[in-house]
Amino acid sequence: xxxxxIIKYEGDNSTFVWKHPCEDFNTSTQLIVHESQEALFYMNGxxxxxxxxxxxxxxxxxxxxxxxxxxxxxxxxxxxxCEVYFINKTEQMAIRWGTDSKVQYVExxxxxxxxxxxxxxxxxxxxxxxxxxxxxxxxxxxLDRQHLTxxxxxxxxxxxKTYLAQAMRNKxxxxxxxxxxxxxxxxxxxxxxxxxFAEYGVTLRKFFVTGIVKPDGSEQYEKFxxxxxxxxxxxxxxxxxxxxxxxxxxxxAQRMVIESQAIATKRQQEGYTYQQERGxxxxxxxxxxxxxxxxxxxxxxxxxxxxxxxxxxxxxGTAINGAVEGINNQPPTVPTTTVKRFCDxxxxxxxxxxxxxxxxxxxxxxxxxxxxxDCGFEFTRPGKFCPKCGFKREG
Numbered sequence: 001x002x003x004x005x006i007i008k009y010e011g012d013n014s015t016f017v018w019k020h021p022c023e024d025f026n027t028s029t030q031l032i033v034h035e036s037q038e039a040l041f042y043m044n045g046x047x048x049x050x051x052x053x054x055x056x057x058x059x060x061x062x063x064x065x066x067x068x069x070x071x072x073x074x075x076x077x078x079x080x081x082c083e084v085y086f087i088n089k090t091e092q093m094a095i096r097w098g099t100d101s102k103v104q105y106v107e108x109x110x111x112x113x114x115x116x117x118x119x120x121x122x123x124x125x126x127x128x129x130x131x132x133x134x135x136x137x138x139x140x141x142x143l144d145r146q147h148l149t150x151x152x153x154x155x156x157x158x159x160x161k162t163y164l165a166q167a168m169r170n171k172x173x174x175x176x177x178x179x180x181x182x183x184x185x186x187x188x189x190x191x192x193x194x195x196x197f198a199e200y201g202v203t204l205r206k207f208f209v210t211g212i213v214k215p216d217g218s219e220q221y222e223k224f225x226x227x228x229x230x231x232x233x234x235x236x237x238x239x240x241x242x243x244x245x246x247x248x249x250x251x252x253a254q255r256m257v258i259e260s261q262a263i264a265t266k267r268q269q270e271g272y273t274y275q276q277e278r279g280x281x282x283x284x285x286x287x288x289x290x291x292x293x294x295x296x297x298x299x300x301x302x303x304x305x306x307x308x309x310x311x312x313x314x315x316x317g318t319a320i321n322g323a324v325e326g327i328n329n330q331p332p333t334v335p336t337t338t339v340k341r342f343c344d345x346x347x348x349x350x351x352x353x354x355x356x357x358x359x360x361x362x363x364x365x366x367x368x369x370x371x372x373x374d375c376g377f378e379f380t381r382p383g384k385f386c387p388k389c390g391f392k393r394e395g
Contacts, residue, residue, distance in 0.1 A: 005022055005025040005026060005029040005030070006029070006030045006032065007020050007022055007025065007029060007030070007031050007032070007039075007058075007084050008031070008032035008033075008034075009034075009037065009086040010034070012144075013088065013090060013092075014092060014144060014145055015088055015142060015143070015144045016087070016088050016092070016124075016126060016132075016143045016144065016145070016148055017085060017086070017087055017088070017126075017132065017133065017137050017140075017142065017143035018085070018086045018088075018141075018142055018143075019083065019084070019085050019086075019140075019141040019142065020083070020084045020085070020086065022084075023081070023082065023083045024060075024080065024081055024082055025058070025060060025082060026060065027058070027059050027060045028057055028058070028059070029057070029058045029060065030055060030056070030057060030058075031051060031055070031056040031057075031058055031084060032055055033051050033052060033053050033054060033055075033056065033086075034053060035053045036088065036089050036090045037053065037086055037087065037088060037089060038050055038051065038052060038086075038087045038089060038126075038129045039051040039056075039084055039085065039086050039087070040084070040085045040087065040129055040130060040133055041058060041082070041083075041084055042081075042082060042083045042084070042085070043060065043080075043081075043082050044080065044081055044082075045081065047130060047133065047134060050129060050130055058082070058084075060080055060082045085133055085137070087126050087129040087132070087133070088126065089125065089126055089129075090125070091123050091124070091125045091205055092123060092124055092125070092145065093121070093123040093206070094121050094123070095121060095122050095123065095124060095145055095149060096119070096120075096121055096149075097119065097120060097121070097122060097149060097156055098117070098118070098119035098120075099117045099118050099119065099157060099160055099161060099213075100153075100157055101117075101157075101161075102115035102116060102117050102213075102215070103115065103116050103117065103118070103160075103161045103164050103165055104165070105164070105165045105168050105169060106169070107174065107175055107224070108168070108169065108172040108173070108174065109172075109174050109228070110224065110227065110228070112220065112221075112224045113220075114175060114215060114220075114221060114224070115215055116164070116175070116178070116212055116213060116214055116215065117212070117213030118160055118164060118185075118209055118211070118212055118213065119209075119210065119211050119213065120186070120207070120208045120209045120210040120211065121208050121210060122204060122205075122206060122207045122208065123204075123205040123206045124148070124197070124202055124203065124204060124205065125202070125203045125205055126201060126202060126203075127198070127201055127202060127203040128201030129201065130201070131200065131201030132200055132201035132202060135199075135200050135201065136151060136200050136201075148202070151200075152196065152197065152202075155193060155196040155197075156193070159189055159192045159193050159196070160189055160209075163185070163188055163189050163192060164185065167181075167184075167185065167188065175214065176228065178212045178214075179212065182208075182209050182210070182212070185209045186207055186208045186209045189207060189209065190204065190206070190207035193207060260346060263347075264345045264346055264347075264360075341354070343357035343359065343360065343362055343364065344362065344364070344365075345357060345360050345362035346359055346360040346362070348360070350364065372386040372388065372389060372391050372393075373391070374386065374389050374391040375388050375389040375391065377389065379393070
């Protein structure tokens, strides 16, 4: 006859609670509990002692030599009923979950009604073994992952669906932005579910939303996607055209600056100024006319013609100088034009008294006199003497 029993569990680690098949065992039975386990001893239907890791001796009132006599009134069954439940305390990870139906919500961008699903993983640990056995397991012989998630399925579905619908409405999250919010969803749902698991002695260690099931293939959803992508394609094209226009404007401005610098460098190398270049242009235009007497009709100032005569040689220069001398013999008249001054470097018009060009910053020669200090005659061209009183000019 067997005097004592040895009770232990070395089975599947994915099991949360396992009841040892040996019941009504003799007193002094040895109970072996591993580091990752706890064992709850039931005696006569009551949960008595909770044993941690180690070897323990159980007192059951079932005495081997006397039990055949003690069991006679009960037909051979011992009146001292006892049993042991093993509880796995390890953190069990990668427990899959998923919504059993779609979450209905109105897409905030366009007001489309859409339906989505969600799935993910979680990890659980038994925190209160006695609470779990009494509140949830009862007299069942085993509690594995599938059974445990089935018990909590109602909590999972309610919390997940409600949170997703409220979060997407309150934060105006587009369906195309869901994937970038998975971490936010996971944390929010985790906080809402922890009290539900803790009530039954289970700790929800981690909770992850790993995927959102979109209604791909739905006619309504496909139309919504087409509208969304078309809108953003138009916006992207408009931005691209705007950027191309800005680049073209910048390129044109840079090209103008380069051309201006090249012309200024050419003038400097060939030894003439902007005013002289304008004189060359006037002389070329004058040579195309049949008579010098048409100068007035062309709007050519006398100062400009005098400047042209000083730099242009040949027949055109002689004709211009002759015309100017004939005009100078006439009685002086009050000039109707004003003297203009131009930068020798870039050709920009500048103030008569300016010492530097306000466009390119080039230093200018001293400004010549614009009015005779003796008689007040306004000069319209450069020279050494006043054409009215003969006063010697300094400029």
